[in-house]
Amino acid sequence: MLLCDDESGDLHESLTFMIDRRLRECALELQDTVILAKLSAGDLISKEAKYHITCLINLYNRARKHVPKTEEERQESVVQ
Template structure:
């Protein structure tokens, strides 16, 4: 696993270690919802905990926000 952020790869800043399956599950749900093939490919290597994934809080929040916007847009189109 790369030493930097799981999402952006940057090693600088305050990195948090993925320590719950709840984070892993939500990241997977988000990646599937927005069809982020790069993120899905990285997740195929195993769960975030076993990969010892680290992340910036802002990168995780950005993923959640991208997903929320995608869901809202999809609902509007129905």
């Protein structure tokens, strides 16, 4: 299983549940249905998922920009 659709370049194996957990959090935050569908089949380690480090970092950065920065903004997003 690949997290992105590009099979070229250096691929890394998912070896920790921390990557799995963080990837799920980011995909949920962004409502990325493509990644959520891939994650619905099980954890990354058992699926022997591979990823490009640049694709993973790009996802983390997109999620970080999407998350409200202050506690007040977080509470406003929950209320809406």
